Amino acid sequence: MVEIENLPELVDPVLVAAFEGWNDAGEAASGVISHLEAAWEAVPVAELDPDDYYDFQVTRPIVEMSDGETRGITWPTTRVSWARLPGGKDVVLLHGIEPNMRWRSFCRELVGLMLELDVRNVVLLGALLADAPHTRPVPVTGAASEAGLVNTLNLEPARYEGPTGILGVLQDACAKAGLDTVSLWAAVPHYVAQPPSPKATLALLRRVEDLLDVTVPLGELPEEARAWENGVNELAEEDSEVAEYVRTLEEQKDATELPEASGDAIAREFERYLRRRDPG
Numbered sequence: 001m002v003e004i005e006n007l008p009e010l011v012d013p014v015l016v017a018a019f020e021g022w023n024d025a026g027e028a029a030s031g032v033i034s035h036l037e038a039a040w041e042a043v044p045v046a047e048l049d050p051d052d053y054y055d056f057q058v059t060r061p062i063v064e065m066s067d068g069e070t071r072g073i074t075w076p077t078t079r080v081s082w083a084r085l086p087g088g089k090d091v092v093l094l095h096g097i098e099p100n101m102r103w104r105s106f107c108r109e110l111v112g113l114m115l116e117l118d119v120r121n122v123v124l125l126g127a128l129l130a131d132a133p134h135t136r137p138v139p140v141t142g143a144a145s146e147a148g149l150v151n152t153l154n155l156e157p158a159r160y161e162g163p164t165g166i167l168g169v170l171q172d173a174c175a176k177a178g179l180d181t182v183s184l185w186a187a188v189p190h191y192v193a194q195p196p197s198p199k200a201t202l203a204l205l206r207r208v209e210d211l212l213d214v215t216v217p218l219g220e221l222p223e224e225a226r227a228w229e230n231g232v233n234e235l236a237e238e239d240s241e242v243a244e245y246v247r248t249l250e251e252q253k254d255a256t257e258l259p260e261a262s263g264d265a266i267a268r269e270f271e272r273y274l275r276r277r278d279p280g
Contacts, residue, residue: 004046008082010117013090014212018125019078021098023165025188026197028127032204033095039217040083042093046113050077053099053106078106080113085214092119098166106166107173114179122174122181123211125204126167127197130187133249134232138203139187145175182211189249191242192232198224 016036018029036042050056059076078096085091092114099106114122132139167183174181184207186200202218202225209216236243 007045007117008043008084008090010082010090010092010119011088013082013092013117013119014121014123015092015094015114015117015119016123016125016208016212017094017096017170019096019098019166021165023098023126023128023167025127025129025186026193026200027195028186028188028197028200029125029204030095031196031198031201032125032208033093035201035205035219035221036083036091036093036208036216037081037095039219040085040091040093042081042083042091044079044081045092046080048078048106048109050075053077053102054097055100058100059097078110089212089214091212092117096166103166103169104173107170110170111173111177111179114174115177120179122179123208124167124171124174124181124183125185125208126165126183127186127188127200127204129190129193131249131252132187132189133246133253134189134192134199134229135246135250136253138200140203140207141185141187142207143171143183145171145179145181184208189232191245192235196224196228198228201225 016033018024018033020027020030024030054076056076061076062074064071064074076097078094078099081093081095083091083093094110130139171181171183184204186197186204188197188200198221202221205216205218205221236246
């Protein structure tokens, strides 16, 4: 039930996906896809029929207005777009809403579309609430279908066991279909869970840069991340209990942070700095 429009001929495409909802604390992961769609001027190519997967009393359609008149209704669904980057790299972007039902059929349909587009590498993005201080770099954990890839990317291995969302089900479906899959999860401080969370979005974007070996135009995102952190600092200063809690999280984080991990992080940031200065 996938509608395909202007299906391009892709060469070695990589798919990057995120879903709104349970997998998307602070809308950090879906914020990455929205940013990439705008930065890369992505072209829509497909969307799923929402009647098969969404309960519209739970995930309601949205009425849009223009000049005081109803312009139309936007239905909740999963949409796919495509962008060709400088140098000829093809990227497929998937921006979805976690479905309310038929998850296995949903994932089979998406994997079928990936195979039709000749996608062989998949990057899944998520964000979770965690005991992480907002003043420190956002932790990004990862899991991969290829052994050793997590270490190669200097990611903290994901050790979560428990209930999963559509991201976990899709990762399993991709792996069973023989697709090389990496999932990246940003840790959003639970005490500032309301969206947006630009610092977590920026952390995921930088990991996407590393994976795809590209430079992503960041626009105002770094400034938004700094403003977000400063705003949370001001709120914490107004509440002594929150301020004390943040200090406790900072001490725990600093005590467990390995010096070599900090060195790796500094090296990666320096490499990004050089890449952005290089006009080639």
